[in-house]
Amino acid sequence: MMTIKIKQWVSSLPEYIPGRTIEEIKRVYGLETVYKMASNENLYGPHPGIIEEVKKHLGSINYYPDSDCREIRQKISQVYKIPADMIIIGNGTDQIIEMACDSLIGPGENVVIADPTFLIYEKAALKCGGTAIKVPLSGYRHDIRKLAGAVDDKTRILFLTNPHNPTGTNINKDEFDYVKKNLRKDVLLVIDEAYYEYVPERQRINTEGMVSQSDNVLVLRTFSKIFGLAGLRIGYGIADKAVIAALNKVRLPFNINSIAQKAAVAALENRSYADEIREKIIREKEKFYSVLDNIKFFDKHTDLLEIFIHYRSEYKKDSTNLYHRHYAQGFKATEETIKQCIKKGLMKKIQPKALTNILIDLFYGMLFTTFFSAEKKPFKQKGKYLEEIILGNLLIKN
Numbered sequence: 002m003m004t005i006k007i008k009q010w011v012s013s014l015p016e017y018i019p020g021r022t023i024e025e026i027k028r029v030y031g032l033e034t035v036y037k038m039a040s041n042e043n044l045y046g047p048h049p050g051i052i053e054e055v056k057k058h059l060g061s062i063n064y065y066p067d068s069d070c071r072e073i074r075q076k077i078s079q080v081y082k083i084p085a086d087m088i089i090i091g092n093g094t095d096q097i098i099e100m101a102c103d104s105l106i107g108p109g110e111n112v113v114i115a116d117p118t119f120l121i122y123e124k125a126a127l128k129c130g131g132t133a134i135k136v137p138l139s140g141y142r143h144d145i146r147k148l149a150g151a152v153d154d155k156t157r158i159l160f161l162t163n164p165h166n167p168t169g170t171n172i173n174k175d176e177f178d179y180v181k182k183n184l185r186k187d188v189l190l191v192i193d194e195a196y197y198e199y200v201p202e203r204q205r206i207n208t209e210g211m212v213s214q215s216d217n218v219l220v221l222r223t224f225s226k227i228f229g230l231a232g233l234r235i236g237y238g239i240a241d242k243a244v245i246a247a248l249n250k251v252r253l254p255f256n257i258n259s260i261a262q263k264a265a266v267a268a269l270e271n272r273s274y275a276d277e278i279r280e281k282i283i284r285e286k287e288k289f290y291s292v293l294d295n296i297k298f299f300d301k302h303t304d305l306l307e308i309f310i311h312y313r314s315e316y317k318k319d320s321t322n323l324y325h326r327h328y329a330q331g332f333k334a335t336e337e338t339i340k341q342c343i344k345k346g347l348m349k350k351i352q353p354k355a356l357t358n359i360l361i362d363l364f365y366g367m368l369f370t371t372f373f374s375a376e377k378k379p380f381k382q383k384g385k386y387l388e389e390i391i392l393g394n395l396l397i398k399n
């Protein structure tokens with residue numbers, strides 16, 4: 002038994018269970034091809050120009066990177082018209098979430114978050130001796146009034162995720178206005194826009210404007226998702242320069258490797274690629290809608306390509322196991338699977354080959370987020386089959 006003494010709060014932290022690696026899934030299930038989507042990566046990969054750029058700089062990895070990330074901060078500044086001293090770069094936005102909690106949360110203080118939401122907000126708060134006040138989603142959306150109402154005198158951060166993970170829903174302008182009006186000025190409003198580029202431009206909220214008008218707003222964006230650089234770990238935060246200065250104090254030096262910095266610059270230089278990916282995904286989404294009509298989509302609320310599969314109340318009981326069985330294990334569709342679907346009378350109108358292509362296209366580059374409903378929802382028989390096929394056959398058995 003270990004005799005060294007681990008701090009109490011560390012022992013009680015929940016474990017983050019990442020999806021299995023592609024290699025592991027191949028080995029365990031004897032698969033040749035696996036598309037991993039466990040963290041909503043862009044399976045189309047980055048713009049090809051980025052790979053070239055990365056190769057060019059590999060010869061310099063004997064040097065430490067620029068600790069202040071000047072070039073990428075300048076680039077973000079130029080693209081989004083934000084002064085460079087209002088920008089911080091993180092080893093993924095995860096790290097900026099951590100920096101925000103490290104700088105603001107003390108023992109007994111709290112963050113207010115939606116439930117369910119992205120796991121790291123709570124974890125980062127717990128790590129500082131804080132707690133998370135959780136406000137259930139309402140109709141899969143942030144319940145803005147309740148979130149604002151849950152803020153108490155110990156609250157230091159309110160986290161909003163737009164579009165949301167895991168439900169893909171959007172927060173609208175009126176709701177942001179409500180928060181701005183009703184949130185105490187000493188509470189930091191963190192707007193996590195990890196999926197920002199998946200929202201068509203005309204529908205985006207002007208969060209850069211919110212930052213320039215208020216000193217208590219921190220906007221987070223990442224190169225991990227639509228730009229396809231998840232493996233390099235780079236994201237950025239935009240806030241008032243006093244907030245950025247505080248975050249910089251807790252930031253470790255050299256937190257962003259030199260290759261990631263170069264790749265992110267190249268990603269912004271080729272940012273029309275993000276538009277291409279988004280359009281492609283929207284087109285595939287439409288095809289998918291027309292095929293799998295019993296899966297419930299929430300496209301009324303979002304333009305993200307997300308599928309929400311109403312799942313049994315298993316989520317509550319055993320989410321980790323469920324996650325491992327279905328979601329984290331990757332995906333492979335074979336024509337045989339598709340034939341099975343057709344045999345079961347599910348997909349009569351479409352040729353097996355065509356459907357395979359649609360599914361593969363869809364899963365390529367899409368944001369695939371299963372939403373495990375905590376409530377028991379009646380299933381239509383056909384829907385149940387789909388659930389089995391999508392989650393069972395496609396993800397695991399083939």
Ligand SMILES: Cc1ncc(COP(=O)(O)O)c(C=O)c1O
Nearest residue numbers: 093094095119166195223225236
């Ligand atoms: C809502 C949300 N925020 C932040 C992140 C973290 O992204 P990054 O790779 O920049 O750390 C994710 C990744 O899954 C996410 O879904």
